Amino acid sequence: MRWNRMRWAVVAAAAALMTGGGGARAQTPPEGFVWYVLNELNGFYLDVEDPTNRPPLETQVPDGVLSAVEINGDGKPDWLIRWPESAQFCGTGGCEASLYISDGDGFVRAFDRQALSFALTTVDGELRVEAAVHHLECSEGQDECLRAWAWDPVAMRLQERPSSDGISRLSGSPAVDYGEEPDGTPRLPPWTPPALEEARFASRVWCPAVNGSDGGLVRQADLYDIPDVNGDGMRDYIYAPAGRCDAPPGEGFQVWVTTAPGPGPGGAGGPVALAFTAPPDRWADYEVSERPATLMVVSACPEGSNCPGIPLRWDAGTGRLVE
Template sequence: MRPAALLSAFCLTVFAPAAQAVAQTPPEALVWMVLNDINITGLDRDMPMNRPPIVSEVPEGMIHAVDLSSDGQVDWLIDYSKAGLSQFCGTGGCRLVLYVSDDDGEYRRAFDNQVLAFDISRRVGRQRLEAQVHHGACVPDDWDCRYAWAWNPTTGRLLPIPTDAGRTRLDNGGYPAIAQDADGAEPMEPASIRMTLAASRILCPAEDLSLEGQLRQATAAALPDLNGDGKDDWLVQQPIPCDGDSAPDSELHISQVNGDPIQAMTVDSAKTLAIDIGQAPALLVLDKVPMRWEPARRSFVPTE
């Protein structure tokens, strides 16, 4: 499917599930946040008077009541494409944010990334979110690249699941439910992962001496359970080197029942990495070779 067709599909299908939701009044806090996001985009502190009119009402169709956690409480979906501002959209579609209720009656940001199209529906007895995303998130490039998730109340995050078409491969760890550069992202990583990220920081000098250098840091993404303990495992991608001439390596960190995850493998940037969630626990696929975690060896070994 070509890019124009993708955008057309996004406009036609993105609100199919929302139209079926019972009408609800959005929480005041969400309304304030959305209005703030819209109005701050037109702010120029050097010329504060030269700005578009203040938006005082949320554009129609921007905040929707949905049901993903199936806990009897409303979940909330925010579609930033309805704001009519280019800042919220790009080649991967427009920003979509989902807040899911938890057992304590609070809301947790479960999804915050760009999508071209999405659908919330019930399959095999549970609610699921499936999204069409940028083709580069699939290997090889696929113009109909899709990933799916279901809410996991135990971990308090979205869990990758097979798509409607049966795709179980998460290329490069899959499409992140929350983008790494999402504003206000609350770190949910274990302490050892946070320490790994902090230790990875490098300061790259600016080309122009009048500018400040650029601070780079590794990124971390939660992975489906690879060792059968029911806990998230982690993929850490090291920062891009300052010279930009080489791709960064990745690290796989495996969770422990009593303790933080441990680094189990360094993955060379020249190798392809994927996670196959077609079985439990999930399999690591390295250069097309399926591998399983071997506790006795504390390493991954090819499957028989």
């Protein structure tokens, strides 16, 4: 899988601004980033049975892998890691890219996932991160699946924005892939509300393998955060029940809204309340052209069609999302 060279040229231009361009001396990356990159490059080849069974050790970060960029406007360098094009870092969704935003004396991991391309663009004076992701994360028929985000200094994270192709109705595509639990289920992001984390864990059920064969799998509810839908500026959540072992998930998803700030960045991790329960066999999209985002309840439609959605609005009087 090849990187989109034109889009990476935009990133290179942003990095040149940080170094002063021309013959100016480049920013020196913090030792922690240097160690992290070298550790990842070298650790992949470790053979505990014979540690000498490996290619030569990398002792310097390869050119173009670690670059200074400017995202949050604080005058301090942010750091972009363009992991090398290899089976170690690449898959059907592209190659890994990691973006760390400066935060006082430390950094915040703001973007960390596979991407087919990665660009920094400015829209209406707002700097945005845009990536092309796996086509399964977009509607059918799109030649390129783009996702865009802008840095939110209050929430200390990237927030969803319309992409450069004009698409603003989204689903999924988090900016950071937190990996998997030992059982293969997605790992939850930091500051997930405890009530929802506990509900997800309690939903786990062991489903034996079909036809009496050995093995089986753990099925549990899906849980992920979404843009603010009730206008308080804090992230909200979708909770999708797991369903029975003998049938695909079919129960309606639930929308939980954050009701008060929590201990995490931007009030993350606060108390939540149930705001909407969808009918069976529905899924959620959200429209991010305006803020707060508009949540859409979507049902199946003929293959190849853009399935219409029913928009929900926030009713402050009842504390619910309504049609």
